[in-house]
Amino acid sequence: MDERALYKIGYGLYVVSSVDGERFNGQIANALVQVTADPIEVAVSINKQNLTHEFISKSRVFTVSVLSIDTPLSFVGHFGFRSGRELDKFEEVEYKTGATGAPVVLDNAVAYFEVEVFDGLDVGTHTIFVGNVVEAEVLSDGEPMTYAYYHAVKRGKTPRTAATYIEEKEPVEVEGMDRYVCTVCGYVYDPAVGDPESGIEPGTAFEDLPDDWVCPVCGSGKDVFEKEE
Ligand code: FE
Secondary structure, three states, rough: OOHHHHHHOOOOOOEEEEEOOOOEEEEOOOOOOEEEEEEEEEEEEEEOOOHHHHHHHHOEEEEEEEEEEEOOHHHHHHHHHHOOOOOOOOOOEEHHHHHHHHOEEOOOEEEEEEEEEEEEEEEEEEEEEEEEEEEEEEOOOOOOOOHHHHHHHHHOOOOOHHOOOOOOOOOOOOOOOOEEEEEOHHHHHHOOOOOHOEEEEEOOOOHHHHOOOOOOOOOOOOOHHOOOO
């Protein structure tokens, strides 16, 4: 069996948020799909270890913010690589409280919808929550992020469509410079790409990054990086 066949499945990238009393939490999800049109129902697969899973199980509601293709890696990292058990992810994020009482992340979102859960399927490590869409709004006419695009950028490759991330420039000379991998989140620092979001020019060797530079995805320091094999 060639598991790479599964990489050909197309996904989007979403912030799924929920509520528990006064507390809000949200996380990144890609396994989300509309399953029926009349009535409109969606399903999302959420890891049982995540705080958002706990909140959805209790409140039976969640919201989905559809992320824009321009979303900074650091924003995805904030919701994807931090736990709501350690910090309030909503502290510095623009959001509103939705009709369901769950928070709706507005930053970097092109649309959102709110869901009332009517069933959950235990699939082992995850629960697939299925529910009715009870509210929905388009926030901008921007293009939504795809999971494939996110991964291509995160891995330091330069897809043709990456105009919003990397300005068109002459290829830079990076011979002899190594790529480094973040051991926490898998982000690859590629000297040919630099880290434009942090003002690091293409052609900057990993060794020459400032000491206070952090992984643009998960916020870890340079010390957790290892030279790519
Ligand atoms: Fe990282």
